[in-house]
Amino acid sequence: MSKKIFIWVAHPRKSSLCAALADSYANGSREAGAEVRRMELSAMHFDAGAPEDAALEPDLLAWQEAVAWCDHMLVVHPYWWAAMPSRAKAVLDRCLTSGFAYKYRARGVKWDKLLEGRSADGIITSDTPPWLDTLLYRKPGRRVLRDGVLGFCGFAAGKIVQFGSVKLADEGKIRRWLGKAEAMGRRAAAA
Numbered sequence: 001m002s003k004k005i006f007i008w009v010a011h012p013r014k015s016s017l018c019a020a021l022a023d024s025y026a027n028g029s030r031e032a033g034a035e036v037r038r039m040e041l042s043a044m045h046f047d048a049g050a051p052e053d054a055a056l057e058p059d060l061l062a063w064q065e066a067v068a069w070c071d072h073m074l075v076v077h078p079y080w081w082a083a084m085p086s087r088a089k090a091v092l093d094r095c096l097t098s099g100f101a102y103k104y105r106a107r108g109v110k111w112d113k114l115l116e117g118r119s120a121d122g123i124i125t126s127d128t129p130p131w132l133d134t135l136l137y138r139k140p141g142r143r144v145l146r147d148g149v150l151g152f153c154g155f156a157a158g159k160i161v162q163f164g165s166v167k168l169a170d171e172g173k174i175r176r177w178l179g180k181a182e183a184m185g186r187r188a189a190a191a
Helices: 017-031 058-069 086-095 130-137 140-153 171-190
Strands: 004-009 035-040 072-078 102-104 111-113 119-126 156-164
Touching (some): 004 058, 119 140
Parallel strands (some): 004 072
């Protein structure tokens, strides 16, 4: 049975290095036999500032459906102000809700992780070199994605990587990043 992989390109612009990395990951996944679905934040229509109890728009329902469908998920996003873009965070705020992604228990501080049994990878692009982000800031983008988002909901975190500095990268370095993304996709499909 082939692995079902959902790729979410959480970049607000259609053309980006994030989209190219997602293409490479998808190619590797498909070559290894996986079935791949993909959504682009840039094509999603929803009210980022809607109240917590607002009904989900069709694109957010489709995002939830893709998460429920998948065995494995890739989140690929740029690193802006030590986090993912606010519009991407709004998708998480609106979609990873109690009853879908987690459920608090009546007593105590524990919760049920409703998306257990799935795994996930993350690719983050940044102008900050990853070594500097690690040294100065203790890699907040990677930690939040791995632990505060994916882990909180029950995803087993696979590989969470940060590629940078994008603004200083030459063609050769970008090709290497694309190759690494493709290898990650193959590995995810085979796991």
